[in-house]
Amino acid sequence: MRRLTAALTAAAVLVVGYAGLDAAEFVPGLLTTRPLPPPPPTETPGTRTLPVVPQPSPSTSVRMPLGSLAGESAAPSAAGVRRALARVLDLPALSDAALVVRDGQSGQVLFDQGGTERRIPASTTKLLAAAAVGQVFTPDETLKTQVRQGATANEIVLVPGGDTLIAPGVGDRDAVAGHAGLADLANQVVKALEDSGIDEVTLSLDRSYAPGPTHAATWGADFHRLGIVGAVTMLGLSTERAAENHPAPNDPVTSTVDAFAALLEKRGISVTTTATGSAAPSQRVLGSVESAPVRDQLALALTDSDNTLTEVLARQAAFRDGAATDFPDVGDWIVEQIAALGIDTQGVALSDASGLSRENRVTGDLLTDVLALGYDGKHPVLRTALEGMPIAGLTGTLEDRFAIDSTADAAGRARAKTGTLTGANALAGSVVDDDGRLLVYAGLVAGAPTLEARAALDRFVAAIAACGCR
Secondary structure (H helix, E strand, C coil), X not given: CHHHHHHHHHHHHHHHHHHHHHXXXXXXXXXXXXCCCXXXXXXXXXXXXXXXXXXXXXXXXXXCCCCCCCCCCCCCCHHHHHHHHHHHHCCHHHCCEEEEEEECCCCCEEEEXXXXXXXXXXXXXXXXXXXXXXXXXXXCCCCEEEEEEXXXXXXXXXXXXXXXXXXXXXXCCCCCCCCCEHHHHHHHHHHHHXXXXXXXXXXXXXXXXXXXXXXXXXXXXXXXXXXXXXXXXXXXEHHHCCEXXXXXXXXXXXXXXXXXXXXXXXXXXXXXXXXXXXXCCCCCEEEEEECCCHHHHHHHHHHHCCHHHHHHHHHHHHHHCCCCCCHHHHXXXXXXXXXXXXXXXXXXXXXXXXXXXXXXXXXXXXXXHHHHHHCCCCCHHHHHHHHCCCECCCCHHHCCCCCCCXXXXXXXXXXXXXXXXXXXXXXXXXXXXXXXXXXXXXXXEECCCHHHHHHHHHHHHHHHHCCCCC
C-alpha cells in the first residue's frame, strides 16, 4: 500500500506540474493563462463600413444594390477632406485639374478646386444623358419592337421602337442585352400569318421613329472602325454591339431586317424585302417583343461605357419630348433637361450624348450636382443608372484599376464613370468613406498623359474613401 500511495502521489505531482507549465505556455497543451492572440488580419480592415454589394453577372444584370447611401454618421468636414487630399494635390498630373467633393446626403461642398471651370468631360457626359433620359421615361418603361400588317394581307411592316439590344434568337427575360428575342417575334408573326392562310409576304421597314444621322461630325474618323461607337439607329442586335477592335455593322438596321427575314423563311414563309414602308397604329399587330426597362439599359450603358447605346437612348428621349434629333440638337436638349432639374448649366455645351465629342464642355460642379440628385430618392431612373456605374477594381471600365496599395482603399466601394480622350481624362462617381458616409466627387484632368491622369484620379478617390474626416 505504501508503494501504491507513493506512486499515485508522484503521478499527481507530475500532472499538476505539467499543467502549470502548460498554463504558463512553456510546454504544449490545452491550458493557458495568457489572453488569446488577436485574429490574423483580414483583407479588408474591420473599420470599413461599405455595405455588402452582391456582384453582378454582366451579361444578365446591371441592377447592383447599393445598400444605404446616406449613413447615420456625421459628414466629413471641409477642413478634414482638405487634409486628406493634401498628399494627392501635389501630383504633377493634377496640376491642371478640376476636383470637387460633396456630401452625398446634404449636398454640402467639402472640397472645390476649379469646380466652375469648363472642361472636356469625355464619357462622364453619359451621367448628364442619363439624367435627361430619366425625365422622359417612366421607371419601368420598355421599348417595343413590332410587326404590323401593311396595306394588304400579304404585306408586313417591321416597326422599330428603339431597342438595339435584341437577341438574334430567343430572348432572355433575365438579361438586359438580349432581353427581347428576334426568334420570339418571328414565331408570333408566323403563327398569325398561318392562321390567316398566308405563306408569302413582302417585308418592309418603318423608319419614322426617332430618325437622325448615324454618326456625329465631331467624332473621329476612325471611331467606327475601331469599335468605339457604332451607327446610331433605332434597331439592332445584341450580338452586333460595337466593342473595342470589334466594329458594329455599318447598317445594323438592314442586318436585323435580313436576320428577321431569314427566320421567317426558315419557318416556311416566303419573304421579299423592300426598303421602306409605313404602318399606322390602327393596323393589326402580328407580333411584338419588349426590351428590358430603359433604366436598366441606361445602367448597362454606364457599366460598359457604351457610346452607341447612350446616343440611341438619348435620341429617342429627345424625339419623344418633341426635340430635334441631330447630335448637337440632342446635346442642347440634354442641357435643357438638366437645367429643368434646377441645376445651374451656365457655360455648359454638349455636341453629343456620349462624350466622344471634344467640343463638349461641362464643370465639376455640374457633375456632382447630377450625382447628388441621383441619390436623393426622387429620380428612380437616374438612380438605377447610377447603380450601373462600374465598381472600383471589380467591374466595367474600373475592373483593372484601384489594384495597388496607394489606391486600394477605394477598391470595392467606389463607383465611377470614367472618361478618356486624348489630353482629357475624367472620373465622377460616389464612394462610401471610412465613417460609412456617402460622398460624391468629380475629377477633370487636362493635359496629362492618360496613364498618369488615371493613376492620380484613382489616388484622389482613394484618399477620400479612407478619409473619415469629421
